Amino acid sequence: MFSFVCLVAQSQPINDVNNRDLSYLTSGGKLLPLQAIMDIRHYTIVLDVDIQHRSINGSVEVSLNLSKKSDTILLNLVHLYAVTKITVNKKAVSFNQQDDKIFITSSKGFEAGNHKVTIAYNGIPPVAVNPPWDGGFTWTKDSNGNDWVSINIQAEGGEMYFPCKDHPSDEPNEGADLKITVPSNLVVAGPGLLMNVTTKKNRSTYHWKTNYTISNYCILFNIGKYKVAKDVYTTIEGNKVPIEYYVLEEDTAHAKKIIETRIRDSKILEKYFGEYPWAKEKIGIAEVPNSGMEHQTMITFDNKFKYRQVGGHAYSDNLYHEYAHEWWANKVTNKD
Secondary structure, three states: OOEEEOOOEOOOOOOOOOOOOOOOOOOOOOOOHHHHOEEEEEEEEEEEEEOOOOEEEEEEEEEEEEOOOEEEEEEEOOOOEEEEEEEEOOEEOEEEEEOOEEEEEEEEEEOOEEEEEEEEEEEOOOEOOEOOOEOEEEEEEOOOOOEEEEEEOOOOOHHHOOOEOOOOOOOOOOOEEEEEEEEOOOEEEOOOEEEEEEEEOOEEEEEEEEOOOOOHHHOOOEEEOEEEEEEEEEOOOOOEEEEEEEEEHHHHHHHHHHHHHHHHHHHHHHHHHOOOOOOOOOEEEEEOOOOOEOOOOOEEEOOOOOOEEEOOEEEOHHHHHHHHOOOEOOOEOOOO
16 A cells, blocks of 8 residues: 645835844733634635745635624734735725734724635745744755755744734634645645645645644645655544655655554554544655654654664654644644
């Protein structure tokens, strides 16, 4: 089964590359009243990634429910991006960016119920200082000179690169869609299921979709010159789940052992904690240029393919640790 498959705005221009100390950022804390009345339902993130200029440009649609009428919708986004237009239910609205927040206002107020907020924005994402612990984007190259981009935003939250309600207590009930455009020689690894890939003028758009609730810091993607090693795992409940390992072309010789290890570890974790939580989507792994993270359905890791012996078996601390988070952190999520 193992195989390979090859508006009216009051916003300031804010791409000040010298103003990037975001160590103060934290995801969570006491909910502000404006966000306490908000329930996030779904995110759709549509971005074009300009690797040469290390920038992103696009839009995010936030589907949300308000529990009562409000004159303001409050979302989070670090101040390094320029918001250019916002619509609520397809109508342009006024907004103001201040202190890593977007205040979206209406003189008539926003009624209780569902609203679709679309934010167009662009900018240069913060560069990760010490990924994954101090987060942001990592722009690098593999040993063959191919572009390699990773994102880590666990401590800082989703606002590091997309407008959101940045609080662990509110995961999108209906999941998220990511439509990420990159040079056509590269591949995007993301959460959930890959719906399609479209290519036009040397640019490819990868549409990833998850229907599960998901923490903001797991709604992200990685880019590389990947090959996809595949297998199928049968869960403890008898469900067949695809295993997909997004491995650099140069490291494909290591893929078989990684997948065999993943199958073994799945059996161990399921024995004690129950079925793999995301059985309707995939067991995903992506190779990245930094220590791993528990990104839901696409955990990341980089252990240079080194193992130690435990009980006569090859064991990778990093690979096992991040996978265990699929049960503890992703399925069982912290409120704050």
